[in-house]
Amino acid sequence: MVLRSDPSVAVRALRSAAPYIRMYKGKVFVIKASGGVFGDIESTRTLIEQVAILHQVGIRVVLVHGGGPQLSQIQESLGITPRMVAGRRVTDEKSMEVTSMVLNGLVNTQILGICRELDIAAVGVSGVDAGLVRAHKRPPVQVEGQTVDYGLVGDIDLIDAKVLQQLLEDGLMPVVSPVSADDKGTLLNINADTVAAGIGAALKAEKLMLVTGAPGILESLEDPRSIISYTDLAGLKKLKDQGSLKDGMLPKAKAIEEAIRGGVRRVHITSYKTPDSILAEVFTNEGTGTLVVENVSALSAAEQHA
Template sequence: MSPHLNPWRTLRSAARYVHQFRDQIFVIKLGGELLDGAEQRRRIAEQLAVLWQFSIPLVIVHGGGGDLDRLCHSQGVAVEKKAGRRITSPEVLEAAKMRFVGSTQTNLLADLRSAGLSPVGLSGVDAGLVTAEKRPPVPIDGENVDFGEVGDITTIRPAIIHQLLAAGHLPVIAPLTADDDGRVFNTNADTLAASLAASLKAEKLFYLLETAGLLSDINDPASLLTEADPETLKNMIADGAIQGGMQPKAESVIQALAGGVARVHLVSGLDPDALLEEVFTNEGSGTMVHQSNGIHQTTAFENEDSKGSALDQEAVAHVG
């Protein structure tokens, strides 16, 4: 039998990962573009089901930008973005309510259920999970930009998340928030995921993308960075290597790390096994971002000299 296909070696390696991550919360942020296709959703759901079966508690935060754009266009509502962030008029907010906790979330819940999970759909409004306040005008490129009905997070109350996880349910959260007077806001899903991960003291935060991870050159898929730290992201933003919708994502990664999240991973949501490869192999599949003083540190489960995957080495485990 080929050593690369040795099932017992694979099981031994998997057992090390399970020991390391059992009962450690993973927050998964799914971009709206990944939720458009049924096949993509099914593949993601299958990977999440594997993690869940290994007793890794999961919390999903989802966007729905593509779905929202299409609804706005169909209703003649203007779609406007600045620095990668959506400007939310009252009409756009109403459309967001229809989509985020409507078809976008329902389709995702159905696929997660089909994969054997027990998902519960929420938004930040439910059970006072997220309190927000209207974002004040922001200076961008020499002008003050009013983002409209956009909420900046002030408080996270994660009790409902812990209760759902303890009962064996998978929370699936849409990026709508509210203030204590009941005013509803659209909140950036990347920012919401980072805030939730910090509040939940999550072991990991994953952003599933259309690319393989963080690219030093957005036009070159081969320019994948396998590791980065906050300074790397800040420099790439300053140099223009990170821009558009990737900029708020990078900013939220920095926010999550500053909030105490140990590792943030940028991983393909299109590759059917990328998430599992990132978690269960030493090499990973995407980009792992952590504080610079943690790069290349080993754990009790890692062989310092090994670089292969868990499928062909006995004594390695994913550092991240």
């Protein structure tokens, strides 16, 4: 005898998701996935399966990816010592060659392969394609009292999102590598969070989702349970001032602020280590990570209660 599973569970899930599907159908989500999720094929597939559901219910998804761990691994295998300052990578000429190879080649193609398996019509692009990300080499800057030359690292001048808009109009999902270039064609390495924030602002995205190894923004770095459910730009500044934002979360905080000030309504920070974290952030009030808005007064009572 075969026992029949209870269909009411699936029906309840569909009913609860339906209002969100109606709300977000046709809207643009920019999802930035950090390189840690691409460390193995199963975690990559789990992420792309969630993205596929958003794509298939009519949400226009732009997926921006990092590749830091893969890049560090390849650098070390070539005898290049990775150097990070304030959460950002210093990039010399040899490192830039490796960066382009890893991000535009290894990681981007791996994602596209899984998209094909899941029947997502995806197209890989980089910041160089069609002038998507126009940038200049960052001049030496002061970081914690010392002058730092980041090398071939770029600061964004302009996001020309026409190529992404055209792909989205055609029902395609862009998969974006953050490798970019200046007006002379010199390749530049730009932080993927920064690129995702710029793209989100250029497309006036409904949501920017930063999917990382951290569970969200923590009030106390020593306590992984101290996840802040929601905050606003004032709260984000307070967290930075009190030292709650360190290392890789510093460029994320800057990207969050730039995205919101550029017109993105909501930014989510969630972990790829939490099961179905992207879907939970989109289709429930509770979510799993941290939601950042311009001002918490814009949140509904239900969201604040959750």
